[in-house]
Amino acid sequence: MKGLAKWVVILNLAALAVLAFVYPHLMVSPGKLADGHRELTRDCFACHAPMLGPSSSRCTGCHAVKDIGILTTKGAPITDKKTKVAFHQGLMKSACVECHTEHLGIGVRHVKPRFSHQLLDATTQRDCVGCHAKPGDDLHKSVNANCGACHGTGGWKPATFDHNKFFVFDDHHGRCTTCHRTADFKQYTCYFCHEHTPAKVRAEHLEEGIQDFEKCVDCHRSADEDEAKRAWRSLRSGTPYLFAPQPEFRREKKRRDDDD
Template sequence: MYKYLLVISLLAGVLITAMLSGELSPNRVPGAAIAVNPGPLFHSHQFMADNCEACHTPVLGVDNTKCIECHANDRALLQREPTAFHGNIGHCVSCHKDHHGERFLPTKMNHFKLVEIGFHVSDSIHQDISLQALACDECHTKQSPHNGQFGRHCLACHNTEHWMVAHYRHPSPRSRDCSQCHTAPPCHFGAHFRVCTQVAGKPNAKVDSCYECHQTTAWNDIKGFGWYRSH
């Protein structure tokens, strides 16, 4: 291992010396400019544009410990449930890339990389790597409006680029089978529900008769009243 690093270090030294002498100037060697400066940094990293060592270690490349030095105390990241798992991740560059321009978002989620990391950690790298292996509800449980009604197979309807279901059309506004997909929120099982029914002009409405007050345009588009903000 040490011999390998020594050889790499010597080669790197020779290349750097040649570049400093002008023999391997980025302007004279095709592709060298990209190797020396692969592109602009993300706008939040621009302050390090002239300090490669802030992130990179010679020969080894990007050093994850340097990422952690800056981001380990990011409370906004570690206190949010969807991103709290970063506290146990030590290999940042598997998902987060830079040098793709100031407007590029290195925080954009790459679910496929998440699958690769999962298989690697579980020693199952020889299995077929597929997004179907994702356990979506491990991260998105509290974001799901389905309350477990449709199980854990989120990818049957959703994809990792857009949560909206492609080509989905709500059943007819005349449909009364709301409970097939919807469940009443907790506020509908207390005094608050009676206030809502008064607003809707349906004082005798029942919790399971959603269609008496609600419309398919949006849950707070109340029949005979319009948009209603309850909180």
């Protein structure tokens, strides 16, 4: 009896294996396909290699990499303006299933909600404008550096450029062009504020005995007048002044000074 039972088990397992191979969509499918793949419901091996799972080479058999975002799998032009021309040419070494999944049901998007830039090779990671449109404002028109100098891959905002390293804003600094008058933003002036006319700046500094006042940022890194005096005394003694970033304190002090 033991021998008979053993053969019954073996035959049943063999039958299940044959059924799974012949009718995988009935025996092992984890769920329904997305609407775009509905016609492949009975053809599991259109995407899956036997015993190995989904294969990227089978994906690109229908979705030609050079046509993704441009043509449908039937060769028709994609006219939906919301469809972005893709960057898949830079992902040839990555498996499709790292971003795309299936069997979640009809009407469900088969793209994971989060895309990781780590999937891209180093060259593609540096070529941000190969996928993203470059902003058209004056600041970005003048920037030739890599976007990663200010932006991370988690989102365009917030940018990591820290203006406080150069000058701490207060409530009066609203527009870049108030101080930066050239398109490349590399040059600046303090004379375009109504309080900072050349004559007034000259008179106030000469009154304090300061002859060299052309390079404002040597002493002024904020609206904190006391800090500027400390910086000037330090520079006069030949010791570089260490500016400590205290933006909230400086803004509050500027408000009090304005109210006096």
